[in-house]
Amino acid sequence: MKEILVTGSSGFIGNYLVPQxxxxxxxxxxxxKRKQKSFKNFVSSSMxxxxxxxxxxxxxxSKIIHMAALSDVDYCNTNPxxxxxxxxxxxxxxxxxxxxxxxxxxxxxxSHVYGNSKNLPLSETESSSPLSHYASSKKISEILCExxxxxxxxxxxxxxxxxxxxPNSSKSNLIFNIINQAIHNSQxxxxxxxxxxxxxxxxxxxxxxxxxxxxxxxxxxxxxxxxGKSTSIVDLINLVLNFSNKKMRIISKxxxxxxxxxxxxxxxxSKMNSHFNWKPQVSLKKGLEITCKYYS
Numbered sequence: 576m577k578e579i580l581v582t583g584s585s586g587f588i589g590n591y592l593v594p595q596x597x598x599x600x601x602x603x604x605x606x607x608k609r610k611q612k613s614f615k616n617f618v619s620s621s622m623x624x625x626x627x628x629x630x631x632x633x634x635x636x637s638k639i640i641h642m643a644a645l646s647d648v649d650y651c652n653t654n655p656x657x658x659x660x661x662x663x664x665x666x667x668x669x670x671x672x673x674x675x676x677x678x679x680x681x682x683x684x685x686s687h688v689y690g691n692s693k694n695l696p697l698s699e700t701e702s703s704s705p706l707s708h709y710a711s712s713k714k715i716s717e718i719l720c721e722x723x724x725x726x727x728x729x730x731x732x733x734x735x736x737x738x739x740x741x742p743n744s745s746k747s748n749l750i751f752n753i754i755n756q757a758i759h760n761s762q763x764x765x766x767x768x769x770x771x772x773x774x775x776x777x778x779x780x781x782x783x784x785x786x787x788x789x790x791x792x793x794x795x796x797x798x799x800x801x802x803g804k805s806t807s808i809v810d811l812i813n814l815v816l817n818f819s820n821k822k823m824r825i826i827s828k829x830x831x832x833x834x835x836x837x838x839x840x841x842x843x844x845s846k847m848n849s850h851f852n853w854k855p856q857v858s859l860k861k862g863l864e865i866t867c868k869y870y871s
């Protein structure tokens with residue numbers, strides 16, 4: 576049974592990924608901020624990834640999946656030092672552990688690294704122009720990954736995650752925010768509602784991510800995990816309201832609008848399709864229906 580280390584195991588994606596890894600006969604060692612109960616073939620530990628050392632991890636992991644990060648864009652913009660400490664320093668610490676254990680390294684990055692490109696859909700070779708501290712922290716971490724791969728010959732794969740959603744997401748998740756307001760408020764209040772995003776359902780993301788994790792390719796590589804379609808936030812709100820059978824005012828407040836916001840983004844997923852024969856199976860309408868039912 577191969578041992579695999581997963582940071583951020585208690586997070587939104589981690590809660591879906593870990594059971595699938597166990598089903599694939601991995602023994603999983605999870606690291607997270609929140610304490611988790613250990614059970615058969617899953618051992619959990621609460622550690623600060625920005626201070627972690629190889630001596631604290633005695634197992635010889637065949638793979639390390641690094642997901643732990645501060646991912647709330649607004650929080651990172653307000654607390655840039657904490658953002659870089661956790662996201663960049665934490666990644667470097669985990670890469671050092673991968674080097675010493677000669678483990679494969681899978682890093683979860685973000686579509687935010689692309690910035691406001693007009694070359695849509697975005698391929699993995701598109702240039703990066705981060706527009707937030709969160710995006711910059713992910714791009715710097717990607718550079719660290721490539722440097723470790725080139726310098727030490729490590730097998731490193733990067734998954735650039737687009738706007739993932741689904742049941743039991745974090746409270747900073749846009750779709751959770753919209754559904755929560757639709758249930759509890761008399762109106763929907765957000766910042767800019769015209770930008771378009773590529774929304775991928777959690778089940779499709781996990782299927783794609785497992786392909787990246789189990790890849791036999793021996794090199795540094797980057798993969799987009801999105802749908803190839805973008806939807807405006809206002810259209811997303813209207814879809815949610817249709818499922819809720821509600822009519823509500825949609826208000827865009829200036830003080831909630833982010834500076835340097837990306838106007839449109841969607842993934843070119845041809846690389847994932849050609850390498851792994853992967854493409855998303857859950858439509859946005861179906862994914863929202865499942866998610867709305869979960870929260871209602």
